[in-house]
Amino acid sequence: MALLNVLIYPDERLKQISQPVKEFSEDIKKFVRDLEETFRSFPGCVGIAAPQVGRFERIVLVDISYKPQHVNHGFLVLINPEITSSEGASLGREGCLSVPDYTGKVERAKSITLEACNENGEEHQFRMSGYEARAVQHEIDHLDGKLFLDRLVSRRNALSKRIELST
Amino acid sequence: MENWLMLTLVGKDRPGIVAEITHALFDLQGNLGEASMTRLGGNFTIMLMVYVPEKKTVVEEKLRPVCDKLKLFFHLDEIEAGLHQHIEPDVRISIHGADQAGIVARATDALNKAGLNILNLESDVGGNTDSPVYVMHIEGVAGKGLEAVDQALQKLARENDVVARMTPIDTMVG
Ligand SMILES: [Zn+2]
Numbered sequence: 544m545a546l547l548n549v550l551i552y553p554d555e556r557l558k559q560i561s562q563p564v565k566e567f568s569e570d571i572k573k574f575v576r577d578l579e580e581t582f583r584s585f586p587g588c589v590g591i592a593a594p595q596v597g598r599f600e601r602i603v604l605v606d607i608s609y610k611p612q613h614v615n616h617g618f619l620v621l622i623n624p625e626i627t628s629s630e631g632a633s634l635g636r637e638g639c640l641s642v643p644d645y646t647g648k649v650e651r652a653k654s655i656t657l658e659a660c661n662e663n664g665e666e667h668q669f670r671m672s673g674y675e676a677r678a679v680q681h682e683i684d685h686l687d688g689k690l691f692l693d694r695l696v697s698r699r700n701a702l703s704k705r706i707e708l709s710t
Numbered sequence: 711m712e713n714w715l716m717l718t719l720v721g722k723d724r725p726g727i728v729a730e731i732t733h734a735l736f737d738l739q740g741n742l743g744e745a746s747m748t749r750l751g752g753n754f755t756i757m758l759m760v761y762v763p764e765k766k767t768v769v770e771e772k773l774r775p776v777c778d779k780l781k782l783f784f785h786l787d788e789i790e791a792g793l794h795q796h797i798e799p800d801v802r803i804s805i806h807g808a809d810q811a812g813i814v815a816r817a818t819d820a821l822n823k824a825g826l827n828i829l830n831l832e833s834d835v836g837g838n839t840d841s842p843v844y845v846m847h848i849e850g851v852a853g854k855g856l857e858a859v860d861q862a863l864q865k866l867a868r869e870n871d872v873v874a875r876m877t878p879i880d881t882m883v884g
Contacts, residue, residue, distance in 0.1 A: 585883075587883055588883050588884060589882060589883060589884050590884030591884065592884075605884070610880070612880075613880075635880075635882060636879050636880075636881040636882070637881065637882050637883070637884075638798075638881050638882070638883040639883065639884065640883065640884070643794075644794045644796050645796065646796075646798060646881050646883075674880065674882060677882050678882055678884050681882065681884045682884055
């Protein structure tokens with residue numbers, strides 16, 4: 544197990560698009576464990592994506608189980624995640640391990656259906672909404688080289704657009 | 711902490727003010743920090759942090775003609791400040807109702823007593839001239855917990871016939 548170094552914006556590598564995982568090898572499993580250890584070392588953090596530690600493969604981890612007020616699926620290892628449908632819109636505040644000392648309001652789909660593999664290559668489907676869906680969308684953005692900064696909504700916009708304020 | 715200047719400008723709004731001012735500051739080798747600009751009652755207002763190698767008096771001298779030309783009141787203070795000092799709000803509050811004298815004072819007083827540290831406040835009057843409606847949005851940190859804020863808002867709503875509600879802010883970090 545090893546703690547991995549987190550890339551900090553404006554590191555250009557955060558804009559890189561990650562490639563699908565093709566082989567569910569021992570190396571992937573070991574990386575997932577290291578990524579989890581890194582993720583757990585940041586209290587208050589609910590997700591991490593492989594490119595945040597400089598590995599450009601489509602792997603994200605999400606765990607909001609310590610926030611029981613939000614319905615959740617526990618600890619999720621999502622490899623090659625694909626959002627197959629999304630519904631609604633909600634505004635919430637986001638921050639990012641790769642963007643210290645800044646948070647802002649971001650619009651996300653309210654609920655999503657998601658397909659992803661776990662570290663053994665088994666495919667699973669999830670339906671999720673609210674906080675967990677927000678976390679997954681934020682992490683999948685990292686795989687596509689996007690940060691929440693690319694989706695900020697200003698406060699005044701937030702008032703005039705009449706989107707439901709969820710968090 | 712570094713020695714920053716806080717520049718405050720107020721005047722009739724017209725296009726290009728921000729560009730002209732920031733250009734003048736750039737010419738002084740100024741480094742901009744955090745800034746907040748908004749229109750209030752048709753007026754242009756901005757407060758911005760600027761770090762300039764020159765003395766305050768030199769900055770004043772160079773900004774004076776620019777501000778005179780743009781017909782802006784300007785005010786410059788030496789402040790003790792620093793970047794990277796953000797505090798995360800944990801609650802958002804909205805209050806609205808028919809406009810009435812003293813409502814902002816009563817609301818902020820009640821919230822202060824309930825332990826709220828206000829980080830952001832926007833207060834607006836909408837509706838029409840005959841029946842003005844005021845709307846206030848506040849973000850802050852509930853120093854005595856959300857329950858205390860909620861109770862203060864319920865009391866405020868009852869006693870002033872306004873709608874006052876709060877939503878916890880649960881920032882998602884990932
Ligand atoms: Zn992130």
